[in-house]
Amino acid sequence: MKTVTTPPIHKRRWAGLAVLSASLLLVVMDMTILNVALPAISGELRPDAIQLLWMIDAYSLVLAGLLVTVSALGDRWGRKKLLLTGFSLFGLASVLVLWADSPGDVIAVRALLGVGGAMIMPSTLSMIRILFADPRERATALGIWSAMAAVGGALGPILGGFLVEHFSWHAAFLVNVPVMAVAILAGLWLLPESRNPNPGRWDALGTVLSIVGMVGVVYAIKHFAKDGLTDPTALVTMAVGAAALTWFVVRSLRRPDPLLEVRLFRSGPFTSGVLAALTTSIAMAAMMLLIAQWMQLVMGYTPLETGLRLLPTALGALVLSPLAPALAARIGARTVLAGGLVVAGLGFLVLFAAPLVYGWVALALLLIGAGMGSLAIASAVIMSGAPIEKAGSAAAIEETSYEVGGVLGVAVLGSVAAAIYRTALPYHGADAEAARESIGGALDVAAKLGLPDLAEQAKTAFSDSLAVTGAAGAALMLLAALVTWKLTPRTLDIAGGHH
The missing domain is CATH 1.10.287 (Helix Hairpins)
Known part of the structure; x- marks a missing residue:
């Protein structure tokens, strides 16, 4: 029976990859668009601190919670069906934002987007595992897939900034609708159905x-x-x-027949790939959030200007993601994987050691992006360590590590930054609580009470917190590089499987 289904898959595999990459691009854009739209949403809906946190968190909480279940469901029910259902839900949630006029509504829309995202993210990865039987082609396909994730991360703030400035924050969500409609139609025609033949x-x-x-x-x-x-x-x-x-x-x-194949962690390469994905995601999520705030609130750039100034990250990733498999073939997957973490670590170090002016920040972003780009190898290492019937499990573990990493990054490094900011702000006057809660709060208080000094102090305190978080990010990346180097076999060849 298998021989019948193979030929059509291979004929249209690159077109199929285009559909998968475009849908991933959108899901990642959606995560970053919110960073730019948040000030506008907050200004209009006036959420309290907890509601604001939930607006950011609802998406990742739902996504993280459902990844394992949804991937196992895809292995059984059919990965294509699951993916197309995810597209439909994502599109529907994006339309519903038109009726959102309270913080609770926005949180609900974000949660529904999370359900759609949980169906899309691991499905795109496990589909690539199935579309590309040849390991060398698969490594290239995963490189393209990773590059799309990086581009999505960079385009999100630019497109978000443009839409928020020219229309309203609702428009930042609506952009998903036409792309999802096209993805559903193209997916129906181009993607093969696949499932685990004996799932238990x-x-x-x-x-x-x-x-x-x-x-x-x-x-x-x-x-x-x-x-x-x-x-x-x-x-x-x-x-x-x-x-x-x-x-x-x-x-x-x-x-x-477990829901998630935890035994995959017995493979050193698999574990090192997951670790690389996790740490990169921790550091990236925190920095993107903090740098986007620094650009808007400290430097006074508009949302669109901020988006454009975040571009070096995408540039670094875009150049290196497609090159990473070829680099790995030349100098070894282990060197590229650990080396990427070191390069990203150097980017964080620049934020800590150099003066905080845009030129240095751009260099830091470029290095962080380049380091991320070489993590295209992480996907290939993870996927090469998993048998094809466990593709769903492997994809779920990789996606979970990205998601949990994002959450950990915003939570752990974000709270380090918040604590440093509070400590560095010497203000104890009226509304001190609001001023010490966040830089946005401090700038509001300064404007309301006419205190230009407070605004300057808050900007300095926030810049200090950004620098120290850079040091924490650098330490994390370099430690991960060391562990990854130890776990990955020197002879691992992602183009031809293990040695």
Whole structure:
């Protein structure tokens, strides 16, 4: 039966890759568009601090919670069906934003986008594993896929900035609708259906455990960031989440047909690829959020100017992602994987060591982007370490590491930055609480009370916090580079499988 389905897949595989890359581009853009649209949304809907946090978090919480379940569902129900359903949901949620006129509405739309995103992200990866049987072509395809993710991250703020300035923040969401419509039509025609031929019984308890575990842990990390490490709610949520995840892992190891193939971690290359994806994502998410705020609030750039000034990241990634497989063939996958983390680490170091002016920041962004670009190899390493029937599991683990990394980055490095900002701001006058909560708050207070000094102090404090977070990001990347180097076999060849 398999021989029948192979030829049509191979004929249209590059066109299929175009559909998958375009949809990924959009999902990633959506994550970054919000960074630029947030000031406008906050200005109009006046969310409190918790609601603001949920606007940012709803998407990633839902996405992180559902990735495991949804990937397992795709392996059983059909990856193409799942992907097209994800496209439809994503498009629908983007239309619903027209009726959103309260913080709660925006949070609900973001949560629905998260459900769609959870269906799209791992499906694109596991589909590439199936479309491209030849490992060399697959490495190239994954390079293109990674480059699209980087471009999405960069285009998001530019397009978002343009739409917010010229129309309204609603427009930043509506841009998804036409692309999703095209993706559904093209996907129906170009993509092959595939599923795991003998998936075994569905694990209902495992489903619940994976959702409770992921959402619990992610929620707790976010709250530790906001309320400190002794916050009782966060501690309880963390305990419940960690217990559920542990139970889930033990259960997955015992079952012959687990929801998530945890045994993949027995492979060193697989683990090193996941680690590289996780750390890059942690550092990137935090820096993008902080640098976008620094450009708008400290330097006074408009959203569109900010988006354009973030471009060096995409440039670095765009040049290096497609080149990474060829580089790996020449100097080895291990060198490219660990080297990429080192290059990104140097970018963070520039933010810490150099003066905070745009020229240096642009150099930092370029290095961070170039480091990210070489992580195209991470996908290939992860996917080469997984048998084809477990493609869904491997993709889910990789996507989960990106998602959790993003959440951890905003939570952990974001809270480091917030703590440094609070400590560095010497203001104790009227509305001190609001001023110390965030730089946006401080600038509002300064404008309201006519305190130009406070505005300057807040800008200096925020710049200090950005620099120190750069140092933390650099340390993280260099440590990850070391561990990745140790875990990846010197002879690993992603174009031809293992040695």
